[in-house]
Each structure stands twice: as C-alpha cells, then as structure tokens.
Amino acid sequence: MNLTNQLTALLDIDYPIIQAPMAGEATPELAIAVANAGGLGGLGCSYMSVDEIERNVARIRAGTDGSFNLNFFAHPEPRADAKLDASTRARVAPFYEELGIAEVPERGVATCDTFSWEKTEALVELRPRVVSFHFGLPDLDMVRALQRAGIAVMSSATTVAEASRLDEAGVDVVIAQGWEAGGHHGSFEASADDVGVGLVALVPQVADAVRCPVVAAGGIADGRGIAAALVLGAQGVQLGTAFLSCPEANTDDNYRAALRQARDDDTRLSSAFSGRPARTRNNRYVEAMARARTRFPDYPTMYAFSQPLAQACAGGKASGFEFVLYGQAAALNRELPAAELVARLVDETRESLGLTDKSR
Template sequence: MNSDTKRLLQLIRTRLPLIQAPMAGVQGSRLAVAACRAGALGSLPAAMLPAERLCAEIEAVRRQTGQPLNINFFAHKQPQPDAAQQAAWLQALQPFYREFGLSGADIAAGGGRQPFGEEQAEIVLRYRPRVVSFHFGLPDRVLLDKVKSSGAVVMSSATTVEEARRLEADGADIVIAQGLEAGGHRGMFLSRDLTTQSGTFSLLPQVCAAVKVPVVAAGGICNAATARAACDLGAAGIQIGTALMLADEADTPPLHRAALQSSRAEHTALTNLFSGGFARGIVNRFIREAGFVNPAVPPFPLAQAAAAPLKAAAEAQGSDEFSSLWAGQNAPLAETGSAAEIIGRIMAGWNGPAVMPA
C-alpha cells in the first residue's frame, strides 16, 4: 500500500480505498449501505433532496451500518433567471412540446439541484458524517468552516490541474480527479471551456504531481484493469459510479438499466440540455435533435425546469428518448450483481494487497 493510500484510508476510515460515487436519480440509502458493508465509502447524493428527505436517508444508513458515510452536495452559485433566455430556451423546445401536447403551464416552479447553504450546513453539524464531498468547487469560507468544525473530511472534484490546486488551497483534504470519461455532471468550476478537459489517465498523474493531498481517480474505472491503471498512475484510491448502476442495490430505473445493457451505451456524449451544466450520458433523440451543446440553454441548474416535462411525457409512453441517461464512457463494461461483488471484482486489480477484501 503506498503512502497516499494509507493517508486516504486514515482520513475516510474505510477498509478499501474505494468511494461509491453519489448518483442522484439512480441510488438512495440502499446502495450507500451496500457499499459501506463491502468496505468502501458509501455516499448519499444530497443536491436534489429536501432537508427532511436527506435526514431520512442519513438515518436509514445509520440504522443499517455504523461504517463511515459520505454526503455529497453541490457548491454552485445559483444564477438569477433571465426572462429573455428562458423564453429562448422554451422556444427551442417548442417542436418537442407540440409533439407531446405540452405548454409552458407544464413547467414546474422551483426544484432542481440546490447549492450548499445554511440549511445543509446545519444537517452536517447535526449528523457529523465522516466525509462531506462537493461538486462544482467548494462553498464559501463561512460554510466550509462549519463543515470543518463538524469534524468532517472535505473532498471535492477537480477536472483540471488548476482546479485541483484551488481546491487544495481552499481547504480540501482529498481531491477527486474527474476525468472526461466520467458519467453525469462535470465538476467544472473555474471555466466552462471544454477544451480544458482531459481523460482520467492524463489528468490523474498531473494532479498527483500538483497537490500534496491524496488524489482519488474517477472516470472510466469499471473493472480490475482500470483500477490497476489508476493505482499505477499514483491514485490514492478510486471512485466508481457507472460500474455500480446495474448493482442489485441501485435504484436505476428500468429504462435506464435497459439502455446501459444495450449497444446504445457505446455512445455517450457531453450535453447541456438537461440541466444547463455539462454532463455525460447515453445519446438519445433529444440530444441528437436539440444539439449536444445548445447555446439557448440557460445556465445550470435552470434548464431542468423546461426539460423535465419532456422526460415525464416520453417516459409515460415507455420511451427514454428525452431522459438524462447519465453514464460514463466505459458503460458497456458495467456488470450486474451485488454491490459487494462488483466492488470485489474491481478491487481485485488494485495493487495494494493490504487493503483487499478479507
């Protein structure tokens, strides 16, 4: 076991240097519990959960395992809606709205992904999870100090070396190097320039060389070979998401599961259509016809309100052509089975026998 892996395990206090990626929409406490029981760091995605629901999920985990838990929040700055931009976005969606018989009245107010704020900080102080992770940078200093005062280890995603350096300087204890292969939302927070983004196995060694905190590799890690490659390139640990989406304990909807197990999973792409943020998912009709990256889309997370009625209408007809089928580029290698079995298969490639499952 290398020294960085030892430091990571001392921080997160798990048996394995593996983090179950928080994945809103395809998991709840069940997957987090299964990951914890397998010796990994289980995670709960909190950005889309009202306070009461988040507390219930945390308590569900606590009832079933005493192992360390990660709670993940988004640290984006909430933009102000722009009426002209919203109108342009709705106009771009009109052909699809007409097809499904929808109108502006079908757009729900509010909702979407909430940034980390005082309410969420109070939940952290109440439950004191071992790890609190963030996407889109870190919250402001006052909020971050509250998290630190709870005793939590702070972890956040970097998609560039510059972001990794910023996270370390701002107080992150662990940096997740999120490669371009990763499914779901990019953690970009210093720039929206997609030309700055690189794959895991280019980004990882550069981040490892640039920061002194432990670095966790994320993106494209789905089997023993990719886990071994991450270890060989200096990762202190790994984070897996898409690899667990077919797990028995995942709540991945049937349409999404079917897409992951089809040849369609061979084609994923970045798009801003579903939320306004760049995210990787399986290409479907909406992405092809509305444009992978559409300039009319409002900033994250405002686009979701107008895109959501299309998803609901199509899914009511048994179609996933307007659904956000988040998945990484190695989705075709995802396997079924229990979370423990999947984690065991992946960890078999990790070059650290001292942290292998018993």
Template sequence: MSTWPDTRILDLLGIDVPIIQAPMAGATTPAMVIAANQAGALGSMPAAALSTEQLREALATIRQGSTRPINVNFFCHQPPLVDDERDRQWKHLLEPYYRELGADFDAPTPVSNRAPFDDAACQVVEAFRPEVVSFHFGLPEKALLDRVKATGAKVLSSATTVEEAVWLEQQGCDAIIAMGLEAGGHRGIFLSDDLNTQIGLMALVPQIVDAVSVPVIAAGGIGDARGIVAAFALGASAVQMGTAYLFTPEANVSASHHYALRHAQASETALTNLFTGRPARGIVNRVMRELGAINPLAPAFPRAGGALMPLKAKDEAGFSNLWSGQALRLGKDIGTFELTRELARQTLAKLK
C-alpha cells in the same frame, strides 16, 4: 482486504478498500451506501436533489444500517439569475416536441432545482456528523466550510484540471477527486466554463499528483480492476466509481435508463447541457441528437430541465438524462456489496 500499495486514503477516511461509491443524485439510495460500506468501501449519499428533510431521513436510514464512515455530497454552485427571455427562447425551441407529444405548451413551466450547500444543509452535517463531506463545483464559502471542518469531517472536492486541484488544496481539501473527461454525470468544472480545458483521466491524474501534496482519488472511465490498477500506477491513492454501481439492484434508475445502460455502446455517450444547463455526460438520446448535445439556448444550471419535464413525462427515453460514463460496457448486473468485494479481490490479485 490488505496489502494495498497506497494506504493514505484508507487511513484518512477510515475505510478498508480504496474505492468510493460515487454520489449520484437520483440514482444513489441508502441501500447502496450501506452495501458499499459493508464491503469496506466509502458509501456516498448525494444531497443535491433532496430536500433537507429527505436528506435527514436518508442519513438516519444509513446510520441505522451501518456504523462505518459515510460521505455526504453537496453541490455548491451559485443559483442563477432569472433570465425570462432565455427561458422563453429555450421553451420555444422545444415547442415542436410539445405539439408532437401532446404536452401542454401553454401551461406554466415546471421548476427544475438543485439545492446548493447552505446553512440548512450545514445544519444537517452538524447533526449527523458524516465522516466525509464532498463537494461538486468547487467549495462553499469559507464560513460554511469552516463549520463543516469543525465537525471533524474530512473534505473532498472534484477537480477537472490541475489548476482546480491546486485551488482546492489551497482552500483546505483533505483529498482531491481527479475527475477525468470520461466520467458520467455533471462535470465538476468550476474555475472556467470552457470545455476545452477538460482532460482525460490518464493525463489528468499524474499531473494533479505532481501538483498537490494531498492524496488523489481517480474518477472517470474506471469500470473494473484493470482501471483501478492503472489509477494506482498513475499515482492515485483510491478510485471513485459511479457508472459501475448504476448496474446494481440498489440503484434507483428509470426503466429507460436501465435499458440504455445495458444496450448503448461506449461511443454513445456525450457531454450535454440540455438537461440542467451544465455539462454532464450521458447516453445520447433523441433530444441530444436533434438539438445538439451542447446547445447555447439552454438556460443556466439548473433551470434548463424545467421545460423538458412535460416532454420527459411523455417520452422518458427521448427526453430524460441518461447519465453514464464511458466505461458502461464494463458494467455487471450484480449487487453493490458483491461488486465492491469483487473489484477489491481482483485488484489485489493484479497488484501482486
């Protein structure tokens, strides 16, 4: 693959195709990362839902299967203070579902956790030395970020506004992921919690491109070669794609998620805070319809998910998160390697 109109990301990250396979916690597997790498893209392994040992095992598997650059992605949120009263109100709101489905309402509430980047995670980075380390919800504290940079890793992070992009560049990011409102999964928002600040990709990318000097990666609502061409036209140097890779056999998705991805309409996704406490885009299901996709009683991230776990065990389709971006109807049931190569070929053909 050659003759790309902008090679800054290719040169910066050492890849052949300006596509980043998005790190999707729970859904991304080492097999997906390896296949994306083999196709010339940047494979990304999410760490947020893994223990330190699980992350080490995943990275060892990837390193055995590929010698190409990899990206490891971390959340860098601040763990919330425990709010017992809010937790109680939240579970009380869910009580009718417990009674209906036969779940034990009086049993201790399971703990929902997402690990932020810390010293233990940084030690894994120092041991495996991934070529790229990316962050969601801003950046970690300077001492940890300096340690990451000392390994030689290039640092990326997501910006959902121009202000966030400028802040990330000022803190030393090597490239910015411009995350449009169309994107699936958790919003990368971190300078504000006001969802009214969130911008669609078409408006976001050129404004970030104009505001920063580092390369920009477009993410959100890109499902095929037409979207990649449009991203280049807007000034992006590469794209990050997630939902498209959820259709591949390498993706680890539940039966309910698999079905929803293939049958929901593009209009049937929404931002919701029900499943974790932070806004994320997913396919609308029963609990989102009946409680409202954004509910003020949902505990702070990541505690909201605990009380839903017993309900999810009884009715997965109705009470689990079905993350997806708005371009889901462009998804194809082909392998990660084939998808990546097809996207690259079709994009180059359209750019001629």
C-alpha cells in the same frame, strides 16, 4: 504497493473504493452495502430537505457502522434571464408540440437549492465521515465549519487549475474527474460541452499539483482501471456508472436495459438537460441542442424546459428526449450486488497490481 494508504486512513475505510454519491440513483441501501464491504458509501443529497437528509442518515446508520459520504452541489444561485428563457422556450417548443405536451414553461425554475448554512449546521450535528461537493465549493466558512466538526471534505476537479484551487482552499481530498465520467461533470464553470481532460492525462498532473490525496473518477469499472489509477498517482477511485447496475441502486428497468446495451461511443457531454455539462446517452434531443451551439439557462433552471420532454418518454411512451446518465465504460458493468462488486473490484485490483498477499 498496498491497498491501504493515507486516503483509507483518513476516510476510515478498508479499500480505496468510493461509490459515487449519485443524486437520485444512489440509495441508503447502496451506501450501506458498499460501507459494509469496506468501501466508502455515498448519497447525493442535493435534492433533499434537511428532514430527508436526517431520515436517510438514520437509515444508513441502522445498516452500517462504516464510513459514508453525503454529497451536495455547490452551484451559485441561478440568475434570472428572461431573454435566454424565451430563446430556450422557442427552441424546445417544436418538441413539445411533437410529443403533445400542452405548455412550454414560461421560465426556468430552480429544482434544487444551493448549499446553505442550514445544511451546514445539520451536517455538523449529523457528522458523516465525509461531505463532498460538486461544481466547486460553497462559502469557505461553511467548509471550515464542517472540518472543525471532524468531517473530511472532498470536491471534484476536471482540470489541474480547479484541483489547485480546491487544494489552496484546504479540502481534504481532491477528486480528479476525467472527461469519461458519467453524470454531471464537476467543472466550476458551466463551460462548453466539447472540452475536457481525459483521466490518464488528468490524474498524474493533479497528483503533481496538489498536496492532499487524489481520487480518480471517470470510466473506471473494474480492477484494471483501479490499478491504473493507483499507478497514475491516485490514492483511491470513485465509481459511479459501475454501481448503477447493482440491485441496491435506484435504476429503473429502462435505465438498466440501456446500460446492458451501452457502447463506448454512445454518450455525449451535454448541458441541454440541466444547464451544466453531464455525460448522458446520446439521443435526438442531445444532438439537436448540440447543433444549436447555444447557451442554456443557469443550472438547475434548465430542467424546467427539459424535464417535461424526458417525462413524456417515461415507460417507453416516446423516445429521443430521455436523460440517461452513464459514463464511457458502462459496457463493462456487471449486474452484481454491491458487496460482491466491491469484493470483485478488490480482487481484480490486487491481481492487476501483482499483489498476492491478501492481508490488509
């Protein structure tokens, strides 16, 4: 088994290792380092205007000729729901009082736009090697416009049914995202937090169900995990949490400290921050909201209620309400520059697979 395959040829990369495009935490410097090391660099662009996307692409291109991926959330327009806003307000009000925050917001407000024709047209001009989506796909005419421009389109699936829908829609790559994964889960619906499929069960079933190459994501942190994913039928892997400890990531001191202390069992999947399930370090807020077994305002409007609580904890001023995203394998993280991490991952994968021939 060689490390080059249909996926590496399609994405024009040396190794089947993809750095997850983590909005807020991935930086152009991280994407550059990964691309120069032979993997696929990535940048989460959901919170960026077209101008910001253009500036960031220019920065990436100034640092690398390698392939990179720009990522967007494909959520539907959030619905206004005054009743749900009011019940959410009542539920979080005691926390606001405790932390001394004056006002609970009246209603949820969207903090990022849904994907648009404006962004599609900008991407057609910019022509990154890859555009990936999370939470399903936008309008299929937008997907076709990207593909006609020679851009490979990927999206995440958390079940076989979602993977089949992506395959039928004609994506170039399906990312099978296991329940272990850190950050937002790509489920098409904002479904319950306590259901999900683990990566070892998901990857072979997705590989059997779809025609396009499959990438495995979730709980992979070293060459053992990568080798296992390849054996299970994936052609590549996407790692998020593992790259959070790289100096190029936009991870602050408290975040890095949390990663150093991370354990296999200290995260939960929770919709209580954004309105969609995300794997985050467990804390008082996550537990209280899980006990309430309630629905939250649509993604991303729930942030309006949760962000002031998280901000009140910034810099260690208070605790229990922080939003610290990472996956179940964070304890395996290594604090290495991204290029060194990619090189290590490649060596470890070869060793795990018994590949002694170091030629590509």
